[in-house]
Amino acid sequence: MSDTTPLIEPRVLKGFRDYPPEKMMPREALIETARRVYRSYGFAPIDTPALEYYDVLAGKGSEETDRQMYQFRDHGDRHVGLRFDLTVPLARFVAQYAHELGMPFKRYHIATVWRGEKNQAGRYREFMQCDFDTVGVRSLASDAEMVLVVSDLMRAIGFERFQIRLNNRKVLNGLLEKFGLRDRAAHVLRAVDKLPKIGAAGVRDELLNVTGISPTAADNVLQLAQLHGSNEQMLTQLAATCRGNELAETGVSELQQVIAWSAAVGVQEPILQLDVAIARGLDYYTGTIIETFLDDLPSIGSVCSGGRYDQLAELFTREQLPGVGASLGLDRLLAAMEELGLAPATHTPADVLIAQFDSGLIPQYFQIARDLRRLGFGAEVFTDARKIGQQFKYADRRGYRAVIVVGADEVASRKIQVKWMADGKQLEFPWDENLSEMASWLRKQLNRE
Amino acid sequence: MSDTTPLIEPRVLKGFRDYPPEKMMPREALIETARRVYRSYGFAPIDTPALEYYDVLAGKGSEETDRQMYQFRDHGDRHVGLRFDLTVPLARFVAQYAHELGMPFKRYHIATVWRGEKNQAGRYREFMQCDFDTVGVRSLASDAEMVLVVSDLMRAIGFERFQIRLNNRKVLNGLLEKFGLRDRAAHVLRAVDKLPKIGAAGVRDELLNVTGISPTAADNVLQLAQLHGSNEQMLTQLAATCRGNELAETGVSELQQVIAWSAAVGVQEPILQLDVAIARGLDYYTGTIIETFLDDLPSIGSVCSGGRYDQLAELFTREQLPGVGASLGLDRLLAAMEELGLAPATHTPADVLIAQFDSGLIPQYFQIARDLRRLGFGAEVFTDARKIGQQFKYADRRGYRAVIVVGADEVASRKIQVKWMADGKQLEFPWDENLSEMASWLRKQLNRE
Numbered sequence: 001m002s003d004t005t006p007l008i009e010p011r012v013l014k015g016f017r018d019y020p021p022e023k024m025m026p027r028e029a030l031i032e033t034a035r036r037v038y039r040s041y042g043f044a045p046i047d048t049p050a051l052e053y054y055d056v057l058a059g060k061g062s063e064e065t066d067r068q069m070y071q072f073r074d075h076g077d078r079h080v081g082l083r084f085d086l087t088v089p090l091a092r093f094v095a096q097y098a099h100e101l102g103m104p105f106k107r108y109h110i111a112t113v114w115r116g117e118k119n120q121a122g123r124y125r126e127f128m129q130c131d132f133d134t135v136g137v138r139s140l141a142s143d144a145e146m147v148l149v150v151s152d153l154m155r156a157i158g159f160e161r162f163q164i165r166l167n168n169r170k171v172l173n174g175l176l177e178k179f180g181l182r183d184r185a186a187h188v189l190r191a192v193d194k195l196p197k198i199g200a201a202g203v204r205d206e207l208l209n210v211t212g213i214s215p216t217a218a219d220n221v222l223q224l225a226q227l228h229g230s231n232e233q234m235l236t237q238l239a240a241t242c243r244g245n246e247l248a249e250t251g252v253s254e255l256q257q258v259i260a261w262s263a264a265v266g267v268q269e270p271i272l273q274l275d276v277a278i279a280r281g282l283d284y285y286t287g288t289i290i291e292t293f294l295d296d297l298p299s300i301g302s303v304c305s306g307g308r309y310d311q312l313a314e315l316f317t318r319e320q321l322p323g324v325g326a327s328l329g330l331d332r333l334l335a336a337m338e339e340l341g342l343a344p345a346t347h348t349p350a351d352v353l354i355a356q357f358d359s360g361l362i363p364q365y366f367q368i369a370r371d372l373r374r375l376g377f378g379a380e381v382f383t384d385a386r387k388i389g390q391q392f393k394y395a396d397r398r399g400y401r402a403v404i405v406v407g408a409d410e411v412a413s414r415k416i417q418v419k420w421m422a423d424g425k426q427l428e429f430p431w432d433e434n435l436s437e438m439a440s441w442l443r444k445q446l447n448r449e
Numbered sequence: 450m451s452d453t454t455p456l457i458e459p460r461v462l463k464g465f466r467d468y469p470p471e472k473m474m475p476r477e478a479l480i481e482t483a484r485r486v487y488r489s490y491g492f493a494p495i496d497t498p499a500l501e502y503y504d505v506l507a508g509k510g511s512e513e514t515d516r517q518m519y520q521f522r523d524h525g526d527r528h529v530g531l532r533f534d535l536t537v538p539l540a541r542f543v544a545q546y547a548h549e550l551g552m553p554f555k556r557y558h559i560a561t562v563w564r565g566e567k568n569q570a571g572r573y574r575e576f577m578q579c580d581f582d583t584v585g586v587r588s589l590a591s592d593a594e595m596v597l598v599v600s601d602l603m604r605a606i607g608f609e610r611f612q613i614r615l616n617n618r619k620v621l622n623g624l625l626e627k628f629g630l631r632d633r634a635a636h637v638l639r640a641v642d643k644l645p646k647i648g649a650a651g652v653r654d655e656l657l658n659v660t661g662i663s664p665t666a667a668d669n670v671l672q673l674a675q676l677h678g679s680n681e682q683m684l685t686q687l688a689a690t691c692r693g694n695e696l697a698e699t700g701v702s703e704l705q706q707v708i709a710w711s712a713a714v715g716v717q718e719p720i721l722q723l724d725v726a727i728a729r730g731l732d733y734y735t736g737t738i739i740e741t742f743l744d745d746l747p748s749i750g751s752v753c754s755g756g757r758y759d760q761l762a763e764l765f766t767r768e769q770l771p772g773v774g775a776s777l778g779l780d781r782l783l784a785a786m787e788e789l790g791l792a793p794a795t796h797t798p799a800d801v802l803i804a805q806f807d808s809g810l811i812p813q814y815f816q817i818a819r820d821l822r823r824l825g826f827g828a829e830v831f832t833d834a835r836k837i838g839q840q841f842k843y844a845d846r847r848g849y850r851a852v853i854v855v856g857a858d859e860v861a862s863r864k865i866q867v868k869w870m871a872d873g874k875q876l877e878f879p880w881d882e883n884l885s886e887m888a889s890w891l892r893k894q895l896n897r898e
Contacts, residue, residue, distance in 0.1 A: 008504055010545035010765040013529060016500060018542055020549075021493035021556065028484070028494055035477070039798035040822045042829025044470035045477055049575055050499065050561060051465060051519070055457055070500070072521030075565040080462060093467055096459035100469075102846050104833055107470065112499060112561075116524040126498055134832065141811050141832035148815065152822070264812030265819045316459040349488035362590050363713030366597065370714045373489045373601070380491025383583065383590035384553055397551050398491075 015117065015125030026334060026343045027128075030157065031110055034130050034328055037153045038108040041145065043132045046107045048089040050114075054079040060088040060315060068115040082114040086131045086327075087312075094135055095316035103136025124331070133325025135312060140254055142324050143288040143308055144261035150292055150304050150326060151267045157333065158342045161295035162303075164267075165275035168255050169285050169307070171238060172276075174248025179220050187211040189279040192225050196277070196298075200226060225277040231259055234274045251287075258288055286310040290326060297336050303329045350378030351446055352418075353400040355391045357407040364411060368404060368435075375439045376448075379404075395421060402442065406431075420445065464566065464574030475783060475792045476577075479606065480559055483579050483777055486602045487557040490594065492581045495556045497538040499563075503528040509537040509764060517564040531563040535580045535776075536761075543584055544765035552585025573780070582774025584761060589703055591773045592737040592757055593710035599741055599753050599775060600716045606782065607791045610744035611752075613716075614724035617704050618734050618756070620687060621725075623697025628669050636660040638728040641674045645726070645747075649675060674726040680708055683723045700736075707737055735759040739775060746785050752778045799827030800895055801867075802849040804840045806856040813860060817853060817884075824888045825897075828853075844870060851891065855880075869894065 012018055019027060035045070054071050061084060071081040083089050086109045094105060110130045117123045132149060134142045147164055154162045172192075176185045191206040198206070200222055207218040224241065227234055235256055242248035255274060262272050280289045287308035294303060306326025313321050337343045352372060354365045362381075369379040380400075382391050388405075395403045405417045405426075414431040416438055429438035442448070461467055468476060484494070503520055510533060519531040532538050535558045543554060559579045566572045581598060583591045596613055603611045621641075625634045640655040647655070649671055656667040673690065676683055684705055691697035704723060711721050729738045736757035743752060755775025762770050786792045801821060803814045811830075818828040829849075831840050837854075844852045854866045854875075863880040865887055878887035891897070 005764075007766065008764050010505070010541045010762075011502065012498055012545075013500055013502060013523075013527065014525075016498035018498070018545075019494075019496040020546065021495060024494040024496055027496075040827040041818075042797070042799040042802070042827065044798045045468075045473040046470060047468040047473055047476075049461055049465035049467070051462055051563070051575065053460065053462060056459070068524075070521075070523065072519075074462075074519065075517075076463075078462065092459045096461075096467075097469065102843065104831075104843075106829070114500070126500065137833045139808070139832045139834055141805075141808070141830065144811075144815070145830065145832060148819075261811055261815065265815045313459075315454075315457050317456065348491070349493045350491040353491070356590075359588070359590070362593075362710055366593070366710065366714045369490075370597075378489040378491065380555070381590065381594065382553075383588045383594060384586045385588055394551065394553075 013125070014119050015123065017124060017126070021349070025349065026337065027330070030330060030334060030337075031128075031130065033156050034110065034153060035108070037149060037156050038132050040152070041106070041132075041149055043106045043108040043134075043149075046090075046093065046109055047111060048083070048086075048093055048109070050082055050112065051080050052083060052089065052092070054081045056092050057081045057083060057088055060091065061085060065115065068117055070114050070116055083111075084113055084115050086111060086113065086129045090131070090133060090135075091313035091321075092316055094321055095313040095319070098317065098319055098321070104142075105135045106133070107135075108132040128330050130328040130330050131325060133323050135321055135323035135325075137324070138322050140257045140288070141261060143254070144258045146288070146306060146324050146326055147258065147262045147272060147290065148265060148267055150290065150306075151262075151271060153304065153328065154292065158337070159294060163270065163293050163295065164272050164304075165278045165291050165293065166255065166258065166272060167275055167278040167289050168251040168287055169280075169289055170247050170251030170254065170287055171242060172251075172279060174242060174245040174251055175224060176221075178242075178245045178248065179217050181213055181217055181221070184211055184213060188213070188221060192221065192277055193279040195225055227276045231269055231272070231274045234276070235259070238274075238276070254287060280305065280307055284309045284311075288324065294336055294340075296340055300332050300336050301329075303333050303336065305329070348378075348380075348399045348401075350380045350400075351442065352377055352379045352402045352404055353391075353395045353398070354379055354381045354404045354406070355388060355395075356382045356385060357388065357405060359385045361406065361408070361411065364406060368406065368416065368431075371433075371435055372439075375435065377439070377442060392419075402445065418442075462574070463568050464572065466573060466575070470798070474798065475786065476779070479779060479783060479786075480577075480579065482605045483559065483602060484557070486598060486605050487581050489601070490555070490598055492555045492557040492583075492598075495539075495542065495558055496560060497532070497535075497542055497558070499531055499561065500529050501532060501538065501541070503530045505541050506530045506532060506537055509540065510534060514564065517566055519563050519565055532560075533562055533564050535560060535562065535578045539580070539582060539584075540762035540770075541765055543770055544762040544768070547766065547768060547770070553591075554584045555582070556584075557581040577779050579777040579779050580774060582772050584770055584772035584774075586773070587771050589706045589737070590710060592703070593707045595737070595755060595773050595775055596707065596711045596721060596739065597714060597716055599739065599755075600711075600720060602753070602777065603741065607786070608743060612719065612742050612744065613721050613753075614727045614740050614742065615704065615707065615721060616724055616727040616738050617700040617736055618729075618738055619696050619700030619703065619736055620691060621700075621728060623691060623694040623700055624673060625670075627691075627694045627697065628666050630662055630666055630670070633660055633662060635732060637662070637670060641670065641726055642728045644674055676725045680718055680721070680723045683725070684708070687723075687725070703736060729754065729756055733758045733760075737773060743785055743789075745789055749781050749785050750778075752781050752785065754778070797827075797829075797848045797850075799829045799849075800891065801826055801828045801851045801853055802840075802844045802847070803828055803830045803853045803855070804837060804844075805831045805834060806837065806854060808834045810855065810857070810860065813855060817855065817865065817880075820882075820884050821888075824884065826888070826891060841868075851894065867891075 065084045069081045074080050285307040289307035291302035292304035308324040365381045369381050372379040403419045416429050416431045419426045514533045523529050688701050734756040738756035740751035741753035757773040814830045818830050821828040852868045865878050865880045868875045
């Protein structure tokens with residue numbers, strides 16, 4: 001390579017991101033937590049290709065997702081697209097293997113999706129989704145289980161103050177029918193969905209001017225959306241409002257059941273809250289719907305949303321495939337954890353750095369590292385023969401809290417020096433076969449007991 | 450949706466794969482093991498976009514990778530491509546952030562890559578790579594560390610019988626210089642690389658007919674490639690052969706150092722074996738090279754390969770970025786584990802299925818599941834109101850080993866019945882607050898003690 005060859009500018013595409021270690025480590029930890037919680041309920045992982053036939057993906061989301069889809073012709077002139085969510089691949093997957101899989105089919109899927117969104121702050125063209133669904137079950141026990149999973153998940157991540165807001169599309173659809181608004185249901189629900197953002201007056205404006213319904217109908221809708229009180233009070237009021245419409249009445253009794261079953265294991269107010277204004281944009285939800293908000297950061301929006309649907313895969317199969325599931329908003333949650341100081345403070349993958357005092361002692365450094373690993377500690381040996389000051393700078397930059405320093409003296413006296421970075425204190429431990437004294441000190445210092 | 454709407458056939462693109470739970474669970478376990486081992490040496494995770502500017506990816510691999518790259522114009526008419534490996538993104542990443550990162554930079558990267566390969570058995574167009582690299586260090590301690598990581602990794606996965614074959618490109622290049630074959634080095638090395646596949650006669654043919662070197666030169670090369678004996682014997686023979694060529698002599702002393710440092714922590718023959726026939730196809734390796742073979746399945750090829758390179762990112766930066774690293778062949782390893790019976794036998798994400806005897810007892814089932822989860826067990830509640838026989842079939846199909854059966858009688862007597870699927874025996878435990886008797890029995894049965 002000649003020195004005059006023009007260089008290629010190293011850069012990423014707009015709307016795409018690199019994850020350096022300090023971003024990636026909390027991300028991996030969060031994914032690991034989600035995986036653990038999903039598994040503890042019997043959800044099993046699947047994966048599907050990032051690339052699918054265009055006709056498998058197109059027309060399954062919204063007009064917007066179709067427009068945003070990355071699509072092209074491959075080497076074999078096939079029209080292909082990059083998946084834009086994990087629901088369409090799930091539908092395709094379940095339709096393709098329904099009989100081999102057996103129902104119920106409980107899966108989680110944690111994978112990257114792509115959308116060619118208009119470039120704007122906070123919008124990314126590549127992001128990760130983290131979904132769990134139970135397919136093939138009509139029982140509301142699965143709806144209640146979704147609520148429990150979300151509650152466990154939030155606690156496992158470290159949140160205590162959050163709300164799972166619960167609603168049911170049957171209540172909404174039934175009441176819209178009752179109010180004579182069935183034909184404009186999608187528009188009305190979309191307007192109602194904006195209540196937290198644009199307020200009652202804004203929603204009323206939109207109902208009147210955009211959706212074009214009568215002032216009376218708009219007031220009925222707004223009154224419903226603003227219903228408040230305890231879950232029990234709201235259920236009573238809702239039951240009264242819904243009387244006479246079968247669909248809405250079913251919705252109310254479904255809400256009652258999900259609330260009762262969740263309460264049986266302690267998931268209740270103030271965690272679980274009935275909220276008639278939650279509508280979820282997506283048209284395919286048909287029963288229970290949930291959104292999850294952080295008490296300390298409501299502005300960030302829902303961090304975990306989902307619901308029940310009647311027919312997952314109607315474009316792929318005549319088989320009825322009902323189900324229920326939700327999606328964890330990884331990026332939002334990570335942003336929230338950062339803002340609320342819930343992300344772990346240290347970003348080192350290993351616990352201890354072993355400095356290189358003398359390159360002749362590399363075998364000893366390797367041995368100490370091996371022994372520490374056997375005891376369950378991560379240990380990085382500084383392999384480059386740099387000045388010791390530079391090595392401490394490296395330790396500091398990487399966030400190492402303990403640095404082991406061993407020179408010829410320590411080898412002779414069979415001692416190990418450990419510097420605790422926070423206070424700069426240096427301790428000496430016997431260098432015996434199982435490093436027991438140092439190990440128990442390290443465990444205490446690193447809160448590993 | 451009308452019943453006459455034509456359905457879309459659910460199918461995946463050729464060369465792409467779905468991962469159902471039974472394929473995905475061993476995959477997740479293997480990735481988790483790799484992650485744990487990488488971290489224990491201080492490697493930290495990164496991620497980069499799947500899509501990059503075409504000019505960032507093109508011309509960095511081989512002509513073949515350029516041809517195989519999935520490329521297209523995005524919504525903004527930018528020429529983009531899907532990454533075909535994790536080395537080019539690492540080069541771009543390190544060049545872009547070199548000063549913020551600080552050296553040494555030790556990273557692992559586990560992510561999907563795409564290549565529009567010709568469709569043939571065992572070749573996939575989408576697969577996962579699992580790389581670790583130390584960038585910015587010239588010390589051979591990092592080369593030895595690579596050997597140790599691979600050794601730990603193989604043992605952590607469950608392999609005891611494997612070989613890490615070690616060579617050094619300086620030896621190869623120096624000797625080719627000595628033999629007057631420097632100008633045809635790449636061709637000669639490519640021929641030598643095929644020794645395990647096509648044998649000595651095949652390589653000789655290729656050297657004579659394709660590479661066009663003299664019979665004497667071909668015999669020199671073959672003699673070298675077939676060198677055998679203990680590491681010490683081979684080092685002695687190599688040292689003699691290399692005498693007079695500075696590059697080759699350096700290579701021999703590097704091999705000596707890496708072998709000595711690895712041996713310091715017990716990684717030696719028969720695990721670590723000098724093998725002069727290992728050449729690694731890629732031109733960018735400049736020093737140490739390794740390949741890893743399973744004793745019980747050598748035909749599967751190298752399951753972990755890597756080496757040292759002088760300049761990672763010369764197309765992006767004038768800065769010298771030497772490094773050393775290797776890549777774990779996930780798919781090969783998984784295939785090998787399956788063939789050798791090393792994959793875990795059970796494929797359930799949770800430990801226990803709680804059958805639904807009576808839908809009125811859903812609260813109790815949820816409570817037992819919650820209590821089991823608190824004790825560290827995974828527990829799936831069967832949420833669908835099916836016949837108990839169908840639920841046992843489900844348990845069997847999913848690989849559940851224990852099924853909890855609780856009906857009205859058990860609720861009354863505060864007992865829990867557990868059926869152990871392997872022998873069909875049913876045991877009864879007291880249903881006390883912390884399920885202690887059942888928990889300790891389960892721990893024993895599931896080998897969790």
